[in-house]
Each structure stands twice: as C-alpha cells, then as structure tokens.
Amino acid sequence: MQLVQLRRISSTTVSSLSxxxxxxxxxxxxxxxxxxxxxxxxxxxxxxxxxxxxxxISGYCKNGxxxxxxxxxDEMPQRDVITWNTMLGGFYRxxxxxxxxxxxxxxxxxxxxxxxxxxxxxxxAVSETGFGVLVPQLHGNAVCLGLNxxxxxxxxxIGGYTSLGGCLRSDDLRQVFDEILAKDVTSWNALISGxxxxxxxxxxxxxxxxxxxxxxxxxxxxxxxxxxxKKMDDARRGFDKMPEKxxxxxxVMISxxxxxxxxxxxxxxxxxxxxxxxxxxxxxxxxVASACAGSSFLVFGRQVHxxxxxxxxxxxxxLLSSLxxxxxxxxxxxxxxxxxxxxxxxxxxxxxxIVGGYAKHCYGTRTLELFERMKRHxxxxxxxxxxxxxxACAHGGLVEEGEAHFESMVGKFGIQPEKEHFACMVDxxxxxxxxxxxxxxxxxxxxxxxxxxxxxxxxxxxLHSNLEFGLxxxxxxxxxxxxxxxxxxxxxxxxxxxxxxxxxVELRKMMEVGTKKQKAGSWIGA
DNA sequence: GCGACGGCTT
Numbered sequence: 006m007q008l009v010q011l012r013r014i015s016s017t018t019v020s021s022l023s024x025x026x027x028x029x030x031x032x033x034x035x036x037x038x039x040x041x042x043x044x045x046x047x048x049x050x051x052x053x054x055x056x057x058x059x060x061x062i063s064g065y066c067k068n069g070x071x072x073x074x075x076x077x078x079d080e081m082p083q084r085d086v087i088t089w090n091t092m093l094g095g096f097y098r099x100x101x102x103x104x105x106x107x108x109x110x111x112x113x114x115x116x117x118x119x120x121x122x123x124x125x126x127x128x129x130a131v132s133e134t135g136f137g138v139l140v141p142q143l144h145g146n147a148v149c150l151g152l153n154x155x156x157x158x159x160x161x162x163i164g165g166y167t168s169l170g171g172c173l174r175s176d177d178l179r180q181v182f183d184e185i186l187a188k189d190v191t192s193w194n195a196l197i198s199g200x201x202x203x204x205x206x207x208x209x210x211x212x213x214x215x216x217x218x219x220x221x222x223x224x225x226x227x228x229x230x231x232x233x234x235k236k237m238d239d240a241r242r243g244f245d246k247m248p249e250k251x252x253x254x255x256x257v258m259i260s261x262x263x264x265x266x267x268x269x270x271x272x273x274x275x276x277x278x279x280x281x282x283x284x285x286x287x288x289x290x291x292x293v294a295s296a297c298a299g300s301s302f303l304v305f306g307r308q309v310h311x312x313x314x315x316x317x318x319x320x321x322x323x324l325l326s327s328l329x330x331x332x333x334x335x336x337x338x339x340x341x342x343x344x345x346x347x348x349x350x351x352x353x354x355x356x357x358x359i360v361g362g363y364a365k366h367c368y369g370t371r372t373l374e375l376f377e378r379m380k381r382h383x384x385x386x387x388x389x390x391x392x393x394x395x396x397a398c399a400h401g402g403l404v405e406e407g408e409a410h411f412e413s414m415v416g417k418f419g420i421q422p423e424k425e426h427f428a429c430m431v432d433x434x435x436x437x438x439x440x441x442x443x444x445x446x447x448x449x450x451x452x453x454x455x456x457x458x459x460x461x462x463x464x465x466x467x468l469h470s471n472l473e474f475g476l477x478x479x480x481x482x483x484x485x486x487x488x489x490x491x492x493x494x495x496x497x498x499x500x501x502x503x504x505x506x507x508x509x510v511e512l513r514k515m516m517e518v519g520t521k522k523q524k525a526g527s528w529i530g531a
Numbered sequence: 532g533c534g535a536c537g538g539c540t541t
Contacts, residue, residue, distance in 0.1 A: 027534050059535040066536095090536040125537045160538035194539035225540040256541040288541045 023054040030057065034064035055085050062088065066095030090122045097130045105130050106139075119146070121155040128158065132165035140165035144181070156192050159185035163195040167202045175205045190218050194226050201230025221247070225254045232261035252286050260292035268300035287324040294327035303335035310344075322348055326355040333362025351382070357389050364393040369401020376410075388420050395429035399436055407433045424450075428457045435465020440474045456485050 026049050033042035046053075046061045058081050065074035074095050081088065089112045096105035109127050112119065119127075124147050131139045144162055147153040153162070162181045166173055178199040185192050193216045200209035209230050216223060224247045231240035244250075244258045255278040262271035275293050278285065285293070290313055297306035310328055313320060325348045332341035345351070345359040356379040363372040376394050379386065386394075391414055398407030411430055414420045427450045434443035443462050447454050459482045466475030 024534065029534095031534055056535050061535095063535055085535095087536055092536095094536055120536085122537045129538065155538090157538045162538090164539070189538095191539045196539090198539065220539095222540050229540060251540090253541045258541095260541065286541080292541080 022052045023057055026052050027054075027056050027060050030060045030064070034060070034067065037068075039064055039068050039070070055083065055088065059085075059087050059091055062095070063091045066091060066098055069099060071095050071099045071101065084117075086117055086120055086123070089117055090120065090126065093123065093126050093130075097126055100134065102130065102134045102136055106136065119150065119152075121152050121157050124150075124152055125155070125157040125161040128161040128165045132161075132168035137165065137168050140169060153181075153184045154186040156185055156187060156189050159188075160192045160195040163192070163199045167199040170202075173203055175200060175203055175208055178203070190216070190220055190223065193217075194220075194223050197223065197226045198230060201226070201233055204234060206230065206234050206236065221249050221251050221254060224248070225251075225257055228254065229257045229261070232257065232265075235265070237261065237265055237267065250281070250283065252283055252289060255281075255283055256286070256289040256292060259289060259296070263292045263296040263299065266299065268296040268302070271296035272300070272302070272305060285318070287319055287321050290318060291324040291327040294324070294331040298327070298331040298334040301335050303332075303337060306331045306335055322350060322352045322355060326352065326358050329355060329362065330358040333358060333365065336366075338362055338366050338368075351384070353384055353387060353390075356384055357387070357393065360390060360397075361393040364397035364400070367397075367400045369397045369403050372397035372401075373403070373406060386418055386420070388423060388426070391418075391420060391422075392425045392429060395426055395433065399429050399433035402437060404433060404437045404439070424452070424455050424457060427454070428461045431458055432461040432465065435462055436468060438465075438469050440465060440469065440471055444474060444477075454481070456482055459485070 026045070030042050030045060033039070033045065042061065042064050046057070049057070058077060062074045062077050065071070065077065074092065078084070078088065078092055089108070092108055093105055093112075096102075096108060105127070109119075109123070112123070124143060128140060128143050131137060131143070140162070143165070144153065147155075147158050147162070152158045159181060163178055166177055166181060178196060182188070182192065182196045193212070197209050197213055197216075200206070200212065209227070213219075213223070213227055224243065228240045228243045228247075231237070231243060240258065240261055244254070247254060255274070259271050259274050259278070262268070262274060271292065275285070275289070275296075278289070290309060293309055294306060297303070297309060306328075309331075313324070313328075318324075325344060329341045329345045329348075332338070332344060341359060341362045345355065348355050356375070360372055360375050360379065363375060372394065376386070376390070379390070391410065394410050395407055398404070398410065407430065411422070411426065414422055414426065427446065430446055431443045434440070434446060440462070443465060447458060447462065450458065459478045463475055463478040463482065466472075466478060
C-alpha cells in the first residue's frame with residue numbers, strides 16, 4: 006500500500022517536471038527562440054518524455070527546419086502517433102510530398118494506426134500537390150478505419166475530391182458530406198467550395214441557404230465560388246452583403262477583379278479596404294500590384310511599392326514578382342530589374358516576370374541572357390517563359406536562336422507548343438522575311454490555327470509588302486472572324502505600297518462599314 | 532488546471 010503510494014508520488018513528480026519542461030520549451034518556440042529551446046532540450050535529458058521530443062520536433066517543423074526535425078525523429082527512443090503526425094505536418098509545411106507519402110507508408114509498416122489527424126493532413130497534402138489520384142484510396146482507408154465520419158477527415162476528403170476536378174460529380178461530394186457524423190461550419194464551408202469548384206453554383210447557393218450557421222469563411226467561399234464561375238456581379242453582391250469582412254475576403258474580391266481584367270475596380274476596392282481599416286497582406290498587395298500592371302498605372306504601383314517598404318509587410322517571392330511584373334509592364338524596366346535582384350529565392354514567376362519584361366521591351370539579347378541565367382539556376386522554364394523567349398527572338402530578328410529554343414521546348418523541357426508559340430514562330434519567320442517558312446510552319450500546326458497565327462503572318466506580309474501571302478492570310482482570318490480591323494488596315498497598307506490606290510480606297514470604305522476602330526492598348530511597343 | 536498533431540477562404 007505504502008509502496009503503491011510512493012510510486013504514485015514519484016510518477017507524478019516526474020510527470021510534473023516534464024510538464025513544466027515542455028511548457029517552457031513551448032514558450033521559447035512560440036517566441037521564435039528555437040535555438041534556446043534546443044539548448045534547454047539538450048540540458049534536460051533526464052526529464053524528457055515523448056511529448057518533450059514531440060514539442061521540439063514540432064518547433065523545428067514550424068520554423069521550416071525540417072532537416073533538424075528529421076534528425077530528432079531518427080534519434081528518438083520511442084515514437085507515438087503524435088510524433089508521426091507532427092512529421093507529416095512538417096513535410097506538408099515544407100511542401101515535401103515525396104517524404105510525406107514516404108513517411109505515411111513507413112508509419113503503416115511500423116504498425117502505427119493512423120488517426121483522424123493523420124488522414125486529414127495526408128488527404129489535404131496530396132490534394133494540393135498533384136498526387137490527387139491517392140484521394141479515393143485514402144477515402145477507402147478512412148472507411149476501413151471508421152474515420153470517414155470524422156469532421157476533419159470528411160472536410161479534407163471534400164477538398165480532396167474537389168481537387169480531382171472534371172471527373173467528379175456533384176453527388177460524390179454530397180455523399181462524402183453525408184458520411185460526416187457531426188457536421189460543423191468548416192465541413193459546410195468545404196461543401197460550398199466543392200460545389201462551386203465543380204461549377205454547380207445552384208447547389209452551392211442552395212446549401213449556403215441551408216447552413217445552420219455561417220462565419221466569415223462561409224461568405225468568402227461563396228464570393229470566391231461566384232468568381233471561379235465568372236459571375237463577378239453576383240460575387241460583388243455577396244461581398245457587399247457580408248456581415249463582416251477580413252483580409253482574405255477583401256483579397257478574394259480584389260484578386261477576382263484583377264484576374265478578370267477589371268483592374269480599375271480592383272484598385273477602387275483596395276482603397277475601400279484601406280478606408281475600412283483592414284490591413285492588406287502580401288496576397289492583397291500582390292493582386293493590387295498586378296492590377297497596376299494590367300492597367301499600366303505606374304503612379305499607383307509606385308505608391309504600393311513604397312507603402313510595402315514603409316509598413317514592413319512580409320515581402321514574399323510572389324509579391325516581389327508581382328512588383329517586377331508591374332514595373333516591367335508599366336515601362337520601368339530598370340526598376341523591374343532592381344526589384345528582381347532583391348528576390349532572395351527567385352521562383353518561376355519571378356523569372357517569367359523579368360524575362361517577359363525584357364522581351365516586351367525588345368531587348369532580345371538581354372532576354373536570352375536572362376533565360377540562360379534562369380536555366381543555370383536550375384529553374385525549369387514553362388510555356389509562359391517560352392512565349393517570352395520566342396517573342397524576344399522574333400522582335401530581335403534572332404531567327405536561329407528562336408528556332409533552337411522552339412526545338413528545345415519538347416526535346417529538352419517536355420513543353421508542348423501551344424498556339425502562342427506557333428504564332429511567335431510565324432512572327433519570327435515573317436519579320437525576317439521568310440514568308441514561305443512561316444506559311445509552311447502554319448501547315449504543320451497540329452490544331453486549327455487561330456486569328457493570332459494568321460494575324461502574325463498578315464503582319465509580316467504588311468511589313469514586307471507581300472500581296473500574295475497577305476491576301477491568303479487575310480482570307481483565312483476572314484473565315485475565322487469577319488471584319489477584323491487589322492486585316493483591312495494591313496491589306497490596305499500592302500496595296501498602298503504597291504501603289505494600288507483604288508483598292509486602298511475600296512478597303513477603307515469596307516472597313517468603315519464593317520468594323521469599328523480597335524481601342525488602343527499599352528504604349529509599350531508590341 | 533495548463534503543454535505536442537488536423538479539416539474550409541486569398
């Protein structure tokens with residue numbers, strides 16, 4: 006009896022010692038002093054329990070030090086399910102899908118049974134990063150473990166199935182939702198987003214009406230859903246009805262306008278946001294910078310830039326890339342380059358912004374230099390990069406380089422050329438006077454050439470006053486779109502160069518009847 | 532009594 010009591014006392018003493026240790030560890034971690042936490046951890050060997058290790062691992066994961074987390078994980082004398090879940094969360098945070106899936110499988114081999122925590126994080130991780138094919142299997146897994154009725158797993162599954170895209174029916178979402186036992190507001194939110202993502206706006210709205218409670222996220226899901234489905238005015242009506250708005254709600258609406266080319270409305274809304282007292286974050290400012298880029302509003306863009314510097318908003322790579330793009334599109338390529346050079350870890354969009362900027366400003370050689378530098382940094386170009394590169398070659402008369410890069414698309418980078426790339430090549434050959442080559446390339450295009458492709462050929466014919474090819478291209482354009490103003494004006498230019506003034510007058514008349522003059526765009530040379 | 536992991540929106 007006494008012995009039992011003594012044991013109980015000593016075990017509570019040990020556990021309270023480790024409890025206070027873990028609390029101070031956590032205190033250090035929460036205040037960003039991860040190194041102090043580690044020192045304390047190293048000093049307290051005899052008081053550590055599993056939770057101590059878990060706290061330290063979690064601290065490393067939160068600070069993005071996944072390698073240190075892995076080392077501790079490997080050194081640990083014993084692991085519990087929380088240890089595994091913490092590591093999975095760490096890989097998720099550092100976007101390391103390979104290791105995440107590997108860790109999950111290893112966990113299974115070790116005989117540790119996944120909890121709802123495990124499945125929820127693995128499901129949301131695989132659906133975000135292109136391993137979406139695993140979602141139905143994880144669903145099966147969840148059903149076997151009886152975890153599909155969990156709110157966490159269920160909500161993650163709705164998001165996961167949604168990310169599968171086209172091959173999903175609305176009913177499938179409903180079924181996953183119905184499997185959830187105690188539905189909370191988050192699972193309802195997931196359902197609304199899901200319906201919106203598969204384009205079932207009506208069902209999304211119906212369910213929104215049936216929700217037992219709504220929070221700011223529910224409303225934001227609704228607004229975002231309308232935007233996804235190109236119903237901008239419904240989105241704005243929903244936005245105006247919101248009982249409260251946070252930085253995400255404002256950002257969703259602003260970026261919605263921006264992505265739909267309604268730049269002025271995006272900027273107007275940004276001003277309203279500032280007046281409402283909600284502080285913008287890096288996502289907001291990135292959209293606003295893009296809106297400035299889209300509307301060539303350099304003055305506003307500069308203000309945004311300086312307010313970022315003044316307020317000390319965290320400048321992430323996305324925001325800085327948008328600023329580069331803004332300066333480039335607004336014509337200040339020097340500012341674009343100096344912002345670009347400040348980006349510590351340049352991403353694909355960063356490189357695309359600066360490469361595109363130089364391409365637009367007709368610095369052919371400079372564009373190609375940057376492209377080479379980009380590849381040396383191990384960044385794999387995408388279809389957008391190649392459009393910029395080919396544009397630069399076309400504008401700079403770099404025929405051989407353009408041909409080489411066009412060939413390298415499929416050969417080296419596995420990028421299938423799209424209409425834009427063919428249009429660039431037609432433009433490249435056309436400007437260089439190789440009209441025959443341009444026409445032959447059009448024949449090789451594996452899909453129906455569009456107005457941009459024929460337009461490129463026609464433009465080149467205008468440049469070189471080639472009537473035969475020009476008429477051919479104009480005819481093809483006419484089949485696709487009657488009364489295209491460019492067709493008339495270029496043909497009349499060619500006729501004019503040939504001195505056939507009667508035809509010019511005739512074309513001008515046809516043009517006045519058939520078309521309105523196109524609105525002028527950016528002042529940067531095309 | 533307190534501490535370690537998760538689902539929906541930019």
